Amino acid sequence: MENIFQRTGDPFIDAGGMALEYISEQFPEKSIDELIEWAAKIYVEKWRAKIDAIFLNSSITHNSKQGAEKVTATISKFKEIKNSSNNEGYCRFCGKEAFLTDAGRDQTCLAGSKAFVNFHHSHESGIMICPECAEKYFFLPFAVLQMGNLCLLQTITEEGNEYWKHKTVQENLNRISRGSSETILKSKFTRASNAIFHFASELITACDYKLESEHITMYHFTNFSSSVDCKISTIPNPVFRFINLVLKTSAREWYNFIYRNYHIGGAKWNDETDRWEKKGEPVEEDEYRNHTNSIFNSLLEGKSILPSLVRYSKKQLIKEKTIDSRIAIYYVQEVKGMTSEQISLIKSVGGRIFEIMQQENNFKKYMVKLEGATKAYQLRTAILNIIKKNYTTGNERTIVTFDEWVNYLFPDGQYWGEIRDLLLVFLYEKLHSGRIKIDIDDVEQINEPLEENEGI
Ligand SMILES: [Zn+2]
Known part of the structure; x- marks a missing residue:
């Protein structure tokens, strides 16, 4: 039939x-x-x-x-x-x-x-x-949901369809049977770019982190009079798989990272209490939920979140709090298409550089060179100098072979800044696990060049 x-x-x-x-x-x-x-x-x-x-x-x-x-x-x-x-x-x-x-x-x-x-x-x-x-x-x-304009979620899986049905149609019928339905359902969100990630996270947890083939599109629209409009946001499958992995293994760290990246006018981030505050009082979720979030925007616009992850890792190190490099690993693996061989090599290079830093008991010197590299040749020079140091110190193990350098560390088609950023996250994680303190003044010197995306 x-x-x-x-x-x-x-x-x-x-x-x-x-x-x-x-x-x-x-x-x-x-x-x-x-x-x-x-x-x-x-x-x-x-x-x-x-x-x-x-x-x-x-x-x-x-x-x-x-x-x-x-x-x-x-x-x-x-x-x-x-x-x-x-x-x-x-x-x-x-x-x-x-x-x-x-x-x-x-x-x-x-x-x-x-x-x-x-x-x-x-x-x-x-x-x-x-x-x-x-x-x-x-x-x-x-x-649909009211979200300033109206919001409609389009999914490609049956699970996604069931999720949206539960959130809208079933909820409407429940309210109608209770006598409490007075209008088109209202969402607590008014900012579509934040809402789509909230819906994706709810769907991922509802499916027990087993849903990998989803691709979500949100239509934020109105058909009203002359103000007719439609804005479309998409979480493509690679980004969906990335969020699925971080929620499965590092949810707490992920939400911390997201929380820090809201832009809340009139509020200040308190490093001691780890929260947004206005006049010493915490900003509640009802208030910050609909503010701009730079991480959500970057993911929707296809911009890299690695520089933000490096800054976040550095701040975690200063506060002596846990750093979880899995968020960066999943990001380069799922969204940037970095191979597992390449990720392993960068991790191993990070480990060897850390050993040399320990041998010299000088962490600042190398971190400044690596993090301060704003062009591809500067990063290559910084690593080559470390390789040279490794050789002159008489270490038997090489840091990276010629083949590894050509095929995995700086292969054609891979943006060099991604390698630098992943290396830095690994190093910050190592510094934290080694309980190495870098004083704030040293870190501030190497603070801002990360935004630059020049070079090949
Ligand atoms: Zn028809």
Whole structure:
């Protein structure tokens, strides 16, 4: 039998279909016409018809009709669509051959409207869709969250779909049955770039860290009047796998790192208490949740978070707190595509450099050279000098062989700054585990050149 709920790839119709499928399972005795009436009554009676940001000037939201008239007009509209014998063709969403309706912004989001026919390929008066897709779309309000504008999450796995269904449609039905549903569900987030990572983390923990194939897209949109808008954020699969690994093994360290990287106006970071404070009082999560977070933004924009990880590791060292290099390892492995051979070699080079520092009992000299390298040749020179030192000191073991240097330490196509940053995180971890203190003045000298990304 044909599955009318099969996904089409359009996030809006698929979310509406997901909502209708779940709701129809909860009310198996109701026909589709009765389900439309049920939904229309929720929109009108419980939500006071405030779904304009989804359906503009529709039978529900247009103010030419009031109360029960809105419900009656909606039922009539769907009967008309179903009984039409005009516009035979193929549905733009599901591809099925049917008598199509020209859905404008009263029935679909961001789809153009009759005043803007050039939006559509053949200047149709709306997007041409089949009656079943029109019905599915009507249930979209149950599958979105209010987040300033509206938020819709598109996932590619069944687990992701179940997560979003639980968070939106099921929650709506629970509230409706308790009599506490008054509007489209509200999220505690207003900043989409933070919310998408919160959703990803919830999904990862709900799947017990076993979900690896996910790829998440968030549509932060409104179909309202002339302010129509849609911002799209994506957590691609490599970033999703990275977050999955850090939450599985280093969740506490990860959240510490994230916490430090909010930008909270009027607040100061307290190194003693490890928290954001305003006049000595902690800034609570309700307040900082919607502030800019530079790590989330970097991950969404494809910018490296390694310089931030180096700075964080250094501050942890100064505070004599644990440093967990696994976050940096997972990042270069999953997101930057660094091979395990390369990671092992950089780790081993870090270990050998640390031994030389210990032999000389001079940590500052080498750290300044390595961390201060802002160009590829400076990093190469710093490492070559250490290799030379190793040789002249009479150490039998070499730091790196010629083949390792060419194939793994500085291979073609790998950005040299990533090697420097990973090496530094390893060294900071070593310094911490060796309980080596570097005084603040020394560290401050090597503080800021990390932002530079010059060179090859
Ligand atoms: Zn269709």
